[in-house]
Amino acid sequence: MSIQLEVCIDNIESLHYAQQGGATRIELCSSLTLGGLTPSSGFMALAAKHAKVPVYAMIRPRQRGLQGIVIGALTKYGHIDKDIVASLVKEANGLGVTFHRAIDQCIEPFAALDTVMHYDCERVLTSGLASNAPAGSQMIKEMVNYCGNKLSIMAGAGVNPDNVRELITTTGIHEVHLSGKTTRPSAMTNISASAHMGNAAIDDFQIPVTSAETIKTVAQQLNQLSQ
Secondary structure, X not given: OOOEEEEEEOOHHHHHHHHHHOOOEEEEOEOHHHOOEOOOHHHHHHHHXXXXXXXXXXXXXXXXXXXXXXXXXXXXXXXXXXXXXXXXXXXXXXXXXXXOHHHHHOOOHHHHHHHHHHOOOOEEEEOOOOOOOOOOHHHHHHHHHHXXXXXXEEEEOOOOOOOHHHHHHHHOOOEEEEOOEEEEEOOOOOOOOOOOOOOOOOOOOEEEEEOHHHHHHHHHHHHHHHO
């Protein structure tokens, strides 16, 4: 079975880099620094125009010609909000549905998996309830064994070229998720060292983008594992 490489992006430049690197699916977001918000209607339409692989939008809940949506909704008690999930899946109207890392905030993760499967989601993105996927690899493996072929478990958070092979071998997953983030210099030649447009800890003159080289390296390792 081939291993899927999903790359989360929040700008069109990164879409091209992710595809150059070998991404097999895109999670389309805005504001990755905030954990990923719904992309604008125009951004979705532009991504659909340029994408050569399926694109799933982080949604609450609009659609513009993409292949699927990424959702997640919890009650204040740490359970999946069944009413909201049922409504979003219904509105998806046959589009693919991924349940995102909200699963990692559930107090009863296996009951949550039952709910996700009940609503016919395709996959769940998880770090195994840990701060990153390698740290949660044992839980991810348990999730894979629990769901079998009923739900794909996709590992995300902290996935990189140095750990992806071991993560797949250890857990038995067939899908991984990463942003492959790097930065590039802005086109500005006049660099102000004193005035900041936002958080002073963030360099206004470094643009966050997906690294095509990082995605390519991960894709090569996945292809080797699939042979």
